[in-house]
Amino acid sequence: xxxxxxxxxxxxxxxxxxxQYQSRGGYEMLKKVxxxxxxxxxxxxxxxxxxxxxxxGAGFPTGLKWSFITRNAPGQKYVVCNSDEGEPGTFKxxxxxxxxPHQLIEGMVLAGYAIGATxxxxxxxxxxxEPYERFEQALxxxxxxxxxxxxxxxxxxxxxxxxxxxAGAYICGEETALLESIEGKKGQPRYKPPFPxxxxxxxxxxxxxxxxxLASIPMILEKGxxxxxxxxxxxSGGSKLFSISGNINNPGVFEIPMGTPFSQLLEMAxxxxxxxxxxxxxxxxxxxxxxxxxxxxxxxxxxxxxxxxGSMLGSGAVVVLDDTNCMVKVLDRMSYFYHEExxxxxxxxxxxxxxxxxxxxxxxxxxxxxxxxxxxxxxxGKISGKTICALGDAAAxxxxxxxxxxxxxxxYHIDHKRCMVGAG
Amino acid sequence: MSTTVAKDVNELFNPEVRSEIDxxxxxxxxxxxxxxxxxxxxxxxxxxxxxxxxxxxxxVAAYLDMxxxxxxxxxxxxxxxELKPVGKHKICVCTNVSxxxxxxxxxxxxxxxxxxxxxxxxxxxxxxSLKEVECLGACGGAPxxxxxxxxxxxxxPEIVDAILEGLE
Ligand SMILES: Cc1cc2nc3c(=O)[nH]c(=O)nc-3n(C[C@H](O)[C@H](O)[C@H](O)COP(=O)(O)O)c2cc1C
Ligand code: SF4
Ligand code: FES
Numbered sequence: 001x002x003x004x005x006x007x008x009x010x011x012x013x014x015x016x017x018x019x020q021y022q023s024r025g026g027y028e029m030l031k032k033v034x035x036x037x038x039x040x041x042x043x044x045x046x047x048x049x050x051x052x053x054x055x056x057g058a059g060f061p062t063g064l065k066w067s068f069i070t071r072n073a074p075g076q077k078y079v080v081c082n083s084d085e086g087e088p089g090t091f092k093x094x095x096x097x098x099x100x101p102h103q104l105i106e107g108m109v110l111a112g113y114a115i116g117a118t119x120x121x122x123x124x125x126x127x128x129x130e131p132y133e134r135f136e137q138a139l140x141x142x143x144x145x146x147x148x149x150x151x152x153x154x155x156x157x158x159x160x161x162x163x164x165x166x167a168g169a170y171i172c173g174e175e176t177a178l179l180e181s182i183e184g185k186k187g188q189p190r191y192k193p194p195f196p197x198x199x200x201x202x203x204x205x206x207x208x209x210x211x212x213x214l215a216s217i218p219m220i221l222e223k224g225x226x227x228x229x230x231x232x233x234x235x236s237g238g239s240k241l242f243s244i245s246g247n248i249n250n251p252g253v254f255e256i257p258m259g260t261p262f263s264q265l266l267e268m269a270x271x272x273x274x275x276x277x278x279x280x281x282x283x284x285x286x287x288x289x290x291x292x293x294x295x296x297x298x299x300x301x302x303x304x305x306x307x308x309x310g311s312m313l314g315s316g317a318v319v320v321l322d323d324t325n326c327m328v329k330v331l332d333r334m335s336y337f338y339h340e341e342x343x344x345x346x347x348x349x350x351x352x353x354x355x356x357x358x359x360x361x362x363x364x365x366x367x368x369x370x371x372x373x374x375x376x377x378x379x380x381g382k383i384s385g386k387t388i389c390a391l392g393d394a395a396a397x398x399x400x401x402x403x404x405x406x407x408x409x410x411x412y413h414i415d416h417k418r419c420m421v422g423a424g
Numbered sequence: 425m426s427t428t429v430a431k432d433v434n435e436l437f438n439p440e441v442r443s444e445i446d447x448x449x450x451x452x453x454x455x456x457x458x459x460x461x462x463x464x465x466x467x468x469x470x471x472x473x474x475x476x477x478x479x480x481x482x483x484v485a486a487y488l489d490m491x492x493x494x495x496x497x498x499x500x501x502x503x504x505x506e507l508k509p510v511g512k513h514k515i516c517v518c519t520n521v522s523x524x525x526x527x528x529x530x531x532x533x534x535x536x537x538x539x540x541x542x543x544x545x546x547x548x549x550x551x552x553s554l555k556e557v558e559c560l561g562a563c564g565g566a567p568x569x570x571x572x573x574x575x576x577x578x579x580x581p582e583i584v585d586a587i588l589e590g591l592e
Contacts, residue, residue, distance in 0.1 A: 088563070127561070184458035245522040
């Protein structure tokens, strides 16, 4: 049961072309909805039934999010796709853009129809030039075929869609920072409420969804919400794209049912490199707390199982670490990232991420003090839940996770001024 | 008195740059020309050998009817804009976790040795500059780097050599 939704055309020779996408029934769902004038509520119901939860990391139910929009309110509404893909370890949306851009376009038009929006933007990270060009090419084909523009297929429904390119800023993946960025500003998150459903792009009602969430819509509508839901497990409907990387033989993107045992995913990814032992796994992007390898080998890949182990499924970015890795060094690099990428708007995040990085870095470089471990716990605790956006939590959680499971390695660094692992 | 003569907006930039910026302006609502600022900065930066001067930023501001300060804010916020000259080939190496544990250090060391520069520097002949970047969303191909618009994945020092030799 692999590659049934977003990657279902991957076996085709040039799946990004319109004609190839259509050879697998692409745009049939859109045609059906437009000609039958399917009631929008029926679409939202189907998405709710599917159990689809936002694939960008937060896991918010997509159908529920769509129902927050007052469809009949006057004025412009927007559908925005989040292809910023900046969470370290994540590289799945890039494959959707490169290999199945039409399914994303179809999903976005259907989303627009469902919420009564006639315009959309896809925010693609600035470094993704090749995926951006693929997407632009697909937009052109779709426009020509009458799937975008005015009066789609004579239905009276209009939908125009454009790509917006980022320019390098992790924070722009946060939905309100992303909106600011489209508006031509610095990407600094907005206070919420108001939520984008009421005050979004250019102040208009807006839904923002991840690339994978939106690209899943055509199949959910074609085969039914129940079909999608049944692929997965309780609370985790459907299949999911997992980006798996690290010390493994065959890193890559795998679309597999939610609830698949991690051990099976690891096997698909070729197992551990050089016959090494698995030491730890970061299961959902770098902000997800680390899970020790032996514990991970017993878990399944779904929201509840990973949350039950004190971490989160996040964006489905799985980083596998073998026993040659020093966890202090790994955390040092992650803390540097969050410190660099904090937008600086709130004090606990701006100052706290700086503290976390400096303290972890001095432990890593043999300058650590005994009180540093408690200091880290304390600083992380002071960031959590006290900031405008979730970047603050994203910085604190990996620190807490590392100290929970690998405190001894940090202690060793402080005591011996060097790594427990290897010669380093 | 030294006054700067206000430039005619229609004379800013060369025709290709202007038409490319106009293509972006057309994507947004007419009253939101500012939405094209990120694209405009990228376009003029590319046209200027990879970096932005204050004059270029001012021109972008004039062209999009924005206060200059708002353009500077954008140019300094996003990491892909360069406010100092860079090499003809800007080599961006990812050192984030997946790349780090896949030996990105070796790639960085090799590049530094071969080019005789460190992160943030440009070679004397202006051909290359090195930049450390965060995860570029290609961790399956770690270690990786970006040069211009192109990603290069699954790097080894030998592959890096071959790539550099293949550049113009
Ligand atoms: C710091 C930060 C970075 C984020 N980066 C991304 C990202 O790169 N891609 C993404 O889809 N969501 C990202 N998100 C989540 C978005 O804010 C938002 O929840 C998501 O785009 C909603 O879409 P979904 O419900 O379909 O997942 C990020 C959130 C935060 C706080
Ligand atoms: S939590 Fe950090 S990144 Fe988010 S708004 Fe505050 S300072 Fe900016
Ligand atoms: S960590 Fe290097 S591309 Fe993601």
